[in-house]
Amino acid sequence: MNGFHTSNLEQKIDRLCALAHADQRLDSVLLYGSWTMDEADEYSDLEAYLYVNDDQLENFDGRAFLEKLAPLKLAYINMYGILAVIFDDLMRGEFHVVSADKGIAEIATWQGLVHLHDPNAAILLDRTGRLTEAVACLRQPCRPDPVKTSRQISYELTNWTLSLAQILARGEVARAHALMQTIVAPQQLQLCRLLRGTTDHWLTPSRLLERDLPATDQLRYAAATARLDEVEVRCAAMESWKWSRKLIEEASDQWGISVFTVLHDEITSLLAMQSPSKG
Numbered sequence: 001m002n003g004f005h006t007s008n009l010e011q012k013i014d015r016l017c018a019l020a021h022a023d024q025r026l027d028s029v030l031l032y033g034s035w036t037m038d039e040a041d042e043y044s045d046l047e048a049y050l051y052v053n054d055d056q057l058e059n060f061d062g063r064a065f066l067e068k069l070a071p072l073k074l075a076y077i078n079m080y081g082i083l084a085v086i087f088d089d090l091m092r093g094e095f096h097v098v099s100a101d102k103g104i105a106e107i108a109t110w111q112g113l114v115h116l117h118d119p120n121a122a123i124l125l126d127r128t129g130r131l132t133e134a135v136a137c138l139r140q141p142c143r144p145d146p147v148k149t150s151r152q153i154s155y156e157l158t159n160w161t162l163s164l165a166q167i168l169a170r171g172e173v174a175r176a177h178a179l180m181q182t183i184v185a186p187q188q189l190q191l192c193r194l195l196r197g198t199t200d201h202w203l204t205p206s207r208l209l210e211r212d213l214p215a216t217d218q219l220r221y222a223a224a225t226a227r228l229d230e231v232e233v234r235c236a237a238m239e240s241w242k243w244s245r246k247l248i249e250e251a252s253d254q255w256g257i258s259v260f261t262v263l264h265d266e267i268t269s270l271l272a273m274q275s276p277s278k279g
Helices: 003-022 054-059 062-067 100-110 130-138 146-170 173-196 215-223 230-255 261-274
Strands: 026-032 046-052 072-077 083-087 092-099 123-126
Touching: 003 026, 003 046, 003 123, 026 100, 026 130, 046 054, 046 100, 054 092, 054 100, 062 072, 062 083, 062 092, 092 100, 100 130, 123 130, 146 173, 146 230, 146 261, 173 215, 173 230, 215 230, 230 261
Parallel strands: 046 092
Antiparallel strands: 026 046, 026 123, 072 083, 083 092
C-alpha cells in the first residue's frame, strides 16, 4: 500500500467533510466504494453522494464545490450521469449530486445490492438524521437469493451464448469478442461467486477475483478470454460455454434449478460448427 496516497485520500475526505459542513446548501454527504469497505489502497478513488437541499439544487455547482477540495485536471458528467473528476494528483473521483429528498428516499432500494458494514463511518454530514436512518438497512451483507438468482443467471448465460454463437456464424468476430467479455463473463463470475459463497463484490464480480475465487475457477475464466484473433475467439467461445454449463449444473445440484439439456446441447453443436477444428 502506498501510504502517501492513502494519506492523500484521508486528507481529501477530511477536507470534504469540512467543506460539506460549511455549505448550508448540502443536507448530507455519504461516502461509498473501497474506502467504506476498508479496501482503499494507492489506486482508490473518492466516491460520494452529495445530497443537496431541494430548493438549492439548481444553484449548486458541483464542479465549483469540488474545486475547493483540490485543483481539478478534468471534470465532466460521465456516461452514467455522475460528476466524474480527476484531481491534480491524478486521484479520480465520482460524485452524485442529487436532491436530498428524492436521493435519500432511494437508499431503501439499495438493500441487497449495497453493503456498508459501518454506515456511520460512511456518513460525512447528516443535518437532519434522515441519512443515518436511511442507511441503517445497508448493514446486512449482500446475499442474493441463491435459487432465484442462479436461475436468472442460467437463463441469461443460455440466451447470450446462443447470441454469441449466431454472431460468430455471421463472421462478426470483434462483436463476439466484446459480448463475451462485457456480458457473458460478468454473469459467469456472479454465478461462480454465488456458488463459492463469495458475494462481497457482487456488483463488480471481477474485483479481487484473484483473492476471492479458487485457482481452478480463475483458470476457467482465463480460458474464456482471448485476443481479437478469429481462431482464439472461437476457441474461447466454446470454453466459455463449457464453463457456463458446468456452473449451471453445479447450481442445479445445489439449488435444484432446471437445466435445459436439449437446448444447451443445441448451443454446443452450433458453437462446434464455428470452432477452428471444424473448419
